[in-house]
Amino acid sequence: MIEVKHIIKQYPEKRALDDVSATFNAHETTVILGPSGSGKSTLLRTLNLLERPTSGTLALNDLTINFEAPIAKKEIFNVRQTFGMVFQEKALFAHLTVLKNIIEGPVQVKKESVAVATKKAEALLERFGMTELAARYPSELSGGQQQRVAIMRALAMQPEYLLLDEPTSALDPELEAQVLHVLKELATQRTSMIVVTHNLGFARQVADHIIFIENGQIGYDGSAEGFFSATDNRIQQFLNAMSF
Amino acid sequence: MTQFIQLAIQYLPSLLMTAITYTLPLTAISFILGLIFAILTALIRIAKLPSETVAKLIMSVLKTLAAFYVWLFRSTPMIVQLFIVFYGLPNAHINFFANAWVSAITVFSLNTGAYASESVRAAILSVPKVQKEAAESLGMTNRQVYWRVVLPQAARISIPPLSNSLISLLKDTSLASVITIVEMFYLSQQIAAENYKILSMYVLVAMVYALLTTILTVGQHYLERYTSRFTI
Numbered sequence: 001m002i003e004v005k006h007i008i009k010q011y012p013e014k015r016a017l018d019d020v021s022a023t024f025n026a027h028e029t030t031v032i033l034g035p036s037g038s039g040k041s042t043l044l045r046t047l048n049l050l051e052r053p054t055s056g057t058l059a060l061n062d063l064t065i066n067f068e069a070p071i072a073k074k075e076i077f078n079v080r081q082t083f084g085m086v087f088q089e090k091a092l093f094a095h096l097t098v099l100k101n102i103i104e105g106p107v108q109v110k111k112e113s114v115a116v117a118t119k120k121a122e123a124l125l126e127r128f129g130m131t132e133l134a135a136r137y138p139s140e141l142s143g144g145q146q147q148r149v150a151i152m153r154a155l156a157m158q159p160e161y162l163l164l165d166e167p168t169s170a171l172d173p174e175l176e177a178q179v180l181h182v183l184k185e186l187a188t189q190r191t192s193m194i195v196v197t198h199n200l201g202f203a204r205q206v207a208d209h210i211i212f213i214e215n216g217q218i219g220y221d222g223s224a225e226g227f228f229s230a231t232d233n234r235i236q237q238f239l240n241a242m243s244f
Numbered sequence: 245m246t247q248f249i250q251l252a253i254q255y256l257p258s259l260l261m262t263a264i265t266y267t268l269p270l271t272a273i274s275f276i277l278g279l280i281f282a283i284l285t286a287l288i289r290i291a292k293l294p295s296e297t298v299a300k301l302i303m304s305v306l307k308t309l310a311a312f313y314v315w316l317f318r319s320t321p322m323i324v325q326l327f328i329v330f331y332g333l334p335n336a337h338i339n340f341f342a343n344a345w346v347s348a349i350t351v352f353s354l355n356t357g358a359y360a361s362e363s364v365r366a367a368i369l370s371v372p373k374v375q376k377e378a379a380e381s382l383g384m385t386n387r388q389v390y391w392r393v394v395l396p397q398a399a400r401i402s403i404p405p406l407s408n409s410l411i412s413l414l415k416d417t418s419l420a421s422v423i424t425i426v427e428m429f430y431l432s433q434q435i436a437a438e439n440y441k442i443l444s445m446y447v448l449v450a451m452v453y454a455l456l457t458t459i460l461t462v463g464q465h466y467l468e469r470y471t472s473r474f475t476i
């Protein structure tokens with residue numbers, strides 16, 4: 001379980017997160033919803049310390065990080081090992097082939113041998129039916145293939161949680177479906193995932209847990225069924241805005 | 245015209261030989277050293293100030309030195325730098341620079357480094373932020389992020405400006421003639437002084453420079469084409 005408490009992220013002009021507390025359970029898919037600019041990415045990136053909030057705490061396993069105190073390199077490393085991250089787009093290492101993208105973390109960070117890491121990467125590629133793409137460069141893949149490789153690169157590190165920040169927002173619907181299909185399969189296997197998305201259909205089908213953020217504050221935190229049947233005005237407004 | 249061809253046949257071999265033994269080695273050695281200076285300078289100028297006091301002080305000093313270095317070499321003519329290093333410094337008993345090759349390579353590489361550092365810096369800054377974040381999220385150290393992800397991509401981005409630097413450097417090695425190095429241009433001067441075919445000799449040597457820089461330009465073209473797949 002991951003727990004954030006009283007997170008505040010203050011930019012000079014804007015409070016991106018305003019006293020956010022939430023927990024994320026293992027073996028569940030948590031979907032973070034909210035209008036754009038509401039603080040979804042900031043919350044997600046706080047979990048793996050790409051973002052450093054002004055105050056609050058992050059607790060995972062036996063580690064607690066207080067954002068008002070300096071964070072040791074070792075702690076940053078441990079937190080980052082807990083999570084694998086998939087970005088919206090263009091995050092595959094452009095100068096490396098698909099295979100090398102996948103083994104980069106295991107070899108450089110986990111110090112696995114190239115041979116062992118390659119075996120595992122090949123198994124991943126096989127599992128997702130992408131073996132033929134191993135030798136290609138990211139520029140030679142479709143957006144959907146790029147995102148699936150990005151998911152594999154994250155999985156190759158065997159993180160406890162996968163973080164995905166709008167992994168399909170840059171894709172055409174047909175390519176989006178390929179990626180969502182992979183995520184759905186991961187969800188079925190009880191992979192721990194935290195996904196920021198605008199795809200309500202995906203949230204409805206796959207989410208075990210929904211967190212709705214508005215203006216840096218949590219507007220809903222609970223089950224997916226609860227969210228979609230909520231009578232709360234702001235949730236209604238959001239759902240209406242999303243479905244024209 | 246036939247005269248010129250005869251002249252070319254007569255002197256091309258020795259000009260090309262001098263290119264191989266002087267111009268090209270001067271260029272290659274100075275460029276490689278210059279690249280090292282450029283990368284170090286760019287990294288220092290881009291680095292964030294650490295929070296720890298001593299480290300912060302050291303880094304501030306390094307940043308000032310780096311900025312001063314770039315300013316110094318970009319704001320003075322290379323021929324003046326050559327005179328100061330080769331004629332001036334030994335005169336002040338800094339005998340290390342009494343050797344013309346040492347002086348030439350020092351000035352050429354520092355000069356190239358100063359200019360190229362700006363290209364390298366711009367290239368590093370233009371690597372998309374998400375590439376860095378992806379590396380960080382894997383748990384890479386800062387050093388790994390830079391050497392394994394940012395710099396390789398910056399290298400591709402900096403091929404065009406660095407090719408310019410290399411081509412300029414190749415032509416600028418002709419300045420080594422002013423500090424007694426008999427490189428290709430100096431040789432052509434010597435030959436012209438003997439045979440009085442002044443125009444033809446200088447046109448001939450210009451053609452050899454053009455040939456060499458054209459080869460570099462073609463190389464740049466292929467390198468750009470080859471690396472164009474390493475971009476998203």
Ligand SMILES: Nc1ncnc2c1ncn2[C@@H]1O[C@H](COP(=O)(O)OP(=O)(O)O)[C@@H](O)[C@H]1O
Nearest residue numbers: 011014016034035036037038039040041042043
């Ligand atoms: N570097 C920054 N400087 C200033 N404001 C920022 C910065 N990054 C994000 N913000 C602001 O913080 C708010 C939340 O951003 P973000 O978490 O990216 O929103 P979301 O992912 O929900 O669209 C936005 O209003 C955004 O403008």
Ligand SMILES: [Mg+2]
Nearest residue numbers: 040041042166
């Ligand atoms: Mg966002």
